[in-house]
Amino acid sequence: MKIISKLLFAFLLVTVLSCRDTAKEEAELNATLEEVEAIDQELESISNEVETNAQELEETLEELDSL
């Protein structure tokens, strides 16, 4: 009888461990993906800003050349 109860307990443990909370994992994954996308967009805006500043500087440097 003891063996059976031990086995049942082991079975219960395995069941609990194998039943993962997939919905929660999915939500976490979604959140991460959204964050990565947001980072991607931010990178885009940062590089755009640097690029516009560089272009403006180039224009003024051209003016300096003609001084």
Added chain:
Amino acid sequence: MKNNILKFVLAFFLVFGMANTQAQDKATEIKKETPKAKNEIEKVKDQKSDFDDKVDAKGGTFTDAASTMKGKPGQEKGNASKENMDEMRKLRLEYSEKLKATKDPKEQAAIKAEMEEKMEKIKKTNPPVAAETVTNTSSDENKGGGTKPMEKPKVTPNVTKGKPTVAMKDEKIATAKEKIEKERNDLAVKKEMLVKANAKIEDARARLAKEKEEGNLTKGDIISKEAKINAAEAKVKRLEAAIKAAETKYDEKESKLSDFSKDQKQ
């Protein structure tokens, strides 16, 4: 009794374990196939958008042998064939009544001939070939006289609405990291540009000082030139600040991305 129960429990565990491993295998297979499927979906989407663009560019103009139909192709050809069928059905009904009314074979033959004539007229005004094939007139493809039917690519519905996977996340993180690396290289180029700009500004200042000494310039000229040099300096400072900000932000984002990767490994 105990032995039997033990056997039963062991068998149950065995089945349970096998089912679990099978499910895991399936999950890994799906993970592997996800990027392939995504690529295929992208291809099909491109094909579809190309087709839509072509149709939009041609203004939905399609021709048959005699006339030009404008509007949506499916709608037009559908309407044409429907009208055709209706008219033919009416004709058949009309003439079948006439045929029933007369028993004289000569009259019946005349009625039949008349009916066939009318049927052919209807077929000529709306030929079934035009209803089936969709061709365009304005494109260069058809200038050679041949008419090619445009095939709409098949689109698998709801394939993109898949669940997010770890592979997708990894891919996105990797691409974001690559982007950061690329942007850093761009920043290095911009830094070189800053050095060159500073040298140019110095050079311009030296030239201005020399011209001032020589007394070749009016006061207005001096002021405008100084203003231009100052503006250039301000722009250099702005770009320097933007580069610094970008560097710190890139570091920040990179560490965030690394955290995402670490979380997943844990």
